[in-house]
Amino acid sequence: MLKHYFRIATRSMLRYKSYTAINIFGLGLGLVSCILIFLIVRNELSYDQYHGQADRTYRITSLGLDYNPSVSFAVAPAIRNDFPELEHISQYYYWQESMIEIGHERRIIKDIGAADGEFARIFDLEWLAGDPKSALAVPNTIVLTKSIAKQYFGDKNPVGEVIRMDNNWDLKVTGIIKDLPSNTHLTFKSLVSWETFHDKTTNFWSIQGGYLYVTLPEGLSARSIEGRLPAFIKKNWGEEIEKEGKLLLQPLTDIHYDQRYINQTSMPRSKKSIYGLAAVGLFILVIACINFVNIATAFAVKRSKEVGIRKVIGAKPIQIIKSALLEIILQVLMALILALGSLLLFMPHTENVFGVRISSNQLFQADVVIGLLLISLFAVLISGLYPALIQSRFNQLQILKSPFSTAVKGRSTLKKGLIGVQFLVTQLLIMSTFIVAQQMDFFLNKDIGFDKESIITFGVGKNPEGLRHLLSKQPGVKDFSFASAAPAYNMRYMPFSAPHLGMDEVDVTEAKVVDENYLSMFKIEMLAGLPIAKKTTKDSIQKIVVNKTFITRLGIRDPNDALGEQVIVGDRRAEIQGVVADFQSESKHKKIRACFLYYDPEGFYQASVKLQSGNIKETITAINKEWSILNPESLFNYEFLDNKVARLYEREQTLYSTFKVFTIIAIIISCVGLLGLVSLMAVQRVKEIGVRKVLGASVQNIVALFLKDFVVLILMAFVIAVPVAWYAMHGWLQEFAYQINIVPLHFIVALLTTLFVAGITVFVRSFVAATGNPIKAIKEE
Structure with missing residues (x-):
């Protein structure tokens, strides 16, 4: 009997190749995404647990x-x-x-x-x-x-x-x-x-x-x-x-999840983000299974005459269910094989795309194998049971009279609900990805308080004055500065207080040694007073320039009121000679610290060079040559400042890349499902379309007929998606000291994107149906 079912299933898949291919591709794409996310989440939630004494x-x-x-x-x-x-x-x-x-x-x-x-x-x-x-x-x-x-x-x-x-x-x-x-x-x-x-x-x-x-x-x-x-x-x-x-x-x-500790060798990752990624994997699998259910259900109606004949000659409902389930199982197995093969090909690139190193050996570990079996079982049950039950309940007399009649009457509400869930998940992913993208743009490009473009940093070396002379003569160098560290580097902290201003408790301030070019080259805004000046002798009372946060800690609001005030930094007394706007020295996970700057040539360890646009590579090569002559025992090693800033947000960049990839996959799966569903709808409504055209309906009328229901479902899904996305992303944004505001544009973009993608997909297939020969359609019926 099993052999007989297998033969029927194989013949059916070969007869309807296009629908079978759509089903297998859509589910395979969903499975590979779900398995990959499962491996990533598994990796993230197992940090440092492999050590034998980890619990102690x-x-x-x-x-x-x-x-x-x-x-x-x-x-x-x-x-x-x-x-x-x-x-x-x-x-x-x-x-x-x-x-x-x-x-x-x-x-x-x-x-x-x-x-x-x-x-x-x-x-x-x-x-x-x-x-x-x-x-x-x-x-x-x-x-x-x-x-x-x-x-x-x-x-x-x-x-x-x-x-x-x-x-x-x-x-x-x-x-x-x-x-x-x-x-x-x-x-x-x-x-x-x-x-x-x-x-x-x-x-x-x-x-x-x-x-x-x-x-x-x-x-x-x-x-x-x-x-x-x-x-x-x-x-x-x-x-x-x-x-x-x-x-x-x-x-x-x-350690990997504790957000209180930012400045360490590897940035901690919020468990919210990990669980959010797990939800994305589940969402994508649900979308793929919904596609499978919708197409398989509509496909079952297309094959209703075949099922009716089998029931007339004595097939029992359980036999119809077994036959349909076997066909579904074969398709799921083929999709799983496609998913595993694609995953093995993609695994070497996971670290570059997602920041996680996954080996093929992990696929054969016990918990992964169990996970794969559960995912496959979930796909079979969700995707196969409903279409199989639909086929088993067909009324054979109605089917034989009219193969596209009321065989699935009463099921349209559930079908529309499943499509609505698909649109809901797709919009949630688009909204989340857009908000993460905006936050990343805010991290890297807005309100950091200094210029980071076309600037390289490297060690000053053993002969700072010789290097200064060579850089001043280099035509590709627009400006340069020597300091203990550029704005995006934080290396030295010390206590500060001001008892006479009522600040008896010691606070922590960042200290930067800078030269006279530092503020102008990095375009750090002066709010009041004098900038850093070159000095040949040390002051008895150290003259410093502080940031806005520093004077806020002192209880001073107007930068001009801070000029001339004395504070204790470290074990020295210092006088404020200038105030600058805050600039980002650490990541935006934390509030900006108090910071003061002062001149001391003995503390110049890092050179920052602003390069002229054009011929940047040649200029760096020239600087390398000159630097190496001055420091023959060392290697020239430079870094672009914008790369340093980007490294502060590696975890978020990885999250953004992950969301972006899987959102695109979700959209592709939705498009594949819509294409298959609309194709079957067009076949089922071929006589209706023909009659409408004979009675004078235009191509636009026919296309609008198909589009109308989908647009309503997208709008209904949008109403539900907005509060869910806002709640989830608002919670994620609270992890950062500085964050964007969630605005209506973030949601409108998702709506327009979904409408556009769904609209194009439905239009392409419905246009083909609408431009067919109506006489031929009526004759065939």
């Missing part, structure tokens, strides 16, 4: 005026002394890049970590060579990831080889580890032993970006340790520090 491992963080993921290097030795019961204590430091020399070849190596011997006992690193117990135990050693070892040493075993770093350290390669998976907050590609260059400061507030991890023994709660930390601070640094600062225990598995 914590990162010690600091809380002063802000949450900081790093702590002073002074904390770890004191923790080891005062908390001997802790199972493991490890320090970790990260920096973006350094220059290395292998043989006589110099290169820039990125994503470097420094760790002690305990690090490998806390985190599950997969060692390919070397002894994890001793590889990082002594100074001047380095462990490489497999990809870095391959990049720098090829097929040669690098263990025992020496790498010179930053012209200061000769590091012996003592181990090779497998590349870290994508679901970890750790981002290093090489590990230098902590003993090589660790800082031995005793200052509690000396926060240099060091991360401190501890593993608790079984049975010891994090709350009991955290409760003892205030007394620990008081004992080691005094009562004053205890009042101003706190140490917290942050669970390892929470």
Whole structure:
């Protein structure tokens, strides 16, 4: 019997190739999107859970005026002394890049970590060579990831080889580890032993970006340790520090999602965004299944005479259901095979598009296989049961009299409801994507307070004055400035107060050393007073220029009233000589900090160069040549400032790319479904169309007949989509200190886009039906 059903299903699919192809393509596209999103969400929700001791491992963080993921290097030795019961204590430091020399070849190596011997006992690193117990135990050693070892040493075993770093350290390669998976907050590609260059400061507030991890023994709660930390601070640094600062225990598995900690090696991601992406995957699968149901239902009506004959010769309803279900199952299996094949081809590109590294091996893991089976079962049940039941309930006498009669009378409401849900989901995705796109544009292009276009930054090197002279003679250089850091970089913070203004509590301010060209080159607006000026001698009272937020912290509203006021910054007294508008030094996840600028040539570490438009590549090459002559032992390494700004929002950019891709897919699936549905409607109403044309209906009248119902459904879906999209996106925007306002335009764009896409799709197929020969249509009926 099964063989008989299989033969019927195969013949049916071959006979109606176009409808079968539409069904398989639409469902396949939905399945590949859903599976891909499932893998991405699975990856995002499993961050750092693969470590064997993840549930007992914590990162010690600091809380002063802000949450900081790093702590002073002074904390770890004191923790080891005062908390001997802790199972493991490890320090970790990260920096973006350094220059290395292998043989006589110099290169820039990125994503470097420094760790002690305990690090490998806390985190599950997969060692390919070397002894994890001793590889990082002594100074001047380095462990490489497999990809870095391959990049720098090829097929040669690098263990025992020496790498010179930053012209200061000769590091012996003592181990090779497998590349870290994508679901970890750790981002290093090489590990230098902590003993090589660790800082031995005793200052509690000396926060240099060091991360401190501890593993608790079984049975010891994090709350009991955290409760003892205030007394620990008081004992080691005094009562004053205890009042101003706190140490917290942050669970390892929470690091990727904790939005309080922004300035760290990898930006945290909101679980709202992850769950939102999961909803997108479900929505797309629902759209694809709705397409399948609508086309299969309409297709069942087209085959109603065949079903009627089978029922007349004795076929029972259960047999009709089994036959229809087998055909649906075959189509779902073909769609699943198409989806898996497409997914395997696309997997190497997932990291570039979605920021997530997914390997083909993940498809064969137990939970993924179960997930695929559940998704397929869901597709079969949702897509197959209803059309099968429709066929089993056909009235064979009515069918044989008129194959396109009232076989599915009473079902139009459900069909319209399903199409309405499809339009609802599509509009929700378009609205969400448009709002995310507007927020990204706001991040990167609006209200950052400084000019970032055509500006490159690089290290000043050993001869700042020589570099200044060479840059002034370079025709491709429009302007340049030396400073401790450009506006988008934040490197130095210090306390400030003003007791005479009633500000007794210490606040935190960013400090930037800048030259006389800084404000003009970056187009930072002066609000009052004098800009930074070049000086040959140091002032007895430091003269500073502050931003608007700085004077707001002092309780001053008018920038002119701040001129001449004295404040204490760090351990020095300073006088405000000018006030500038706020500019974005960190991401818009946080409110702008207080910031002050001052002149000090000894603090010039970074050069910023504004390039003339045109011949930018040639100008950079010329600067490289001149810089390399002045610094023969180093490598010229530059970065465009707008790229630096964009990196602050990598997570949001990834989210935007993800929404954009899957919204386009949702629109394509909807178009495919509409095309198939309208095609079947045209076949079913062929006599009606012919009669209308004979009675004088124009092509426009016929097309309008098809369009009318769809436009009503789109408008009804729009009314529901607006409040749902507003609620969801308003919640997402609350994660940022600076955000766009949701305006009616965001929703109107979605409505117009849906109307346009649906309108074009319906018009193309209905126009073909409307321009057919009416006499032929009436004869065929």
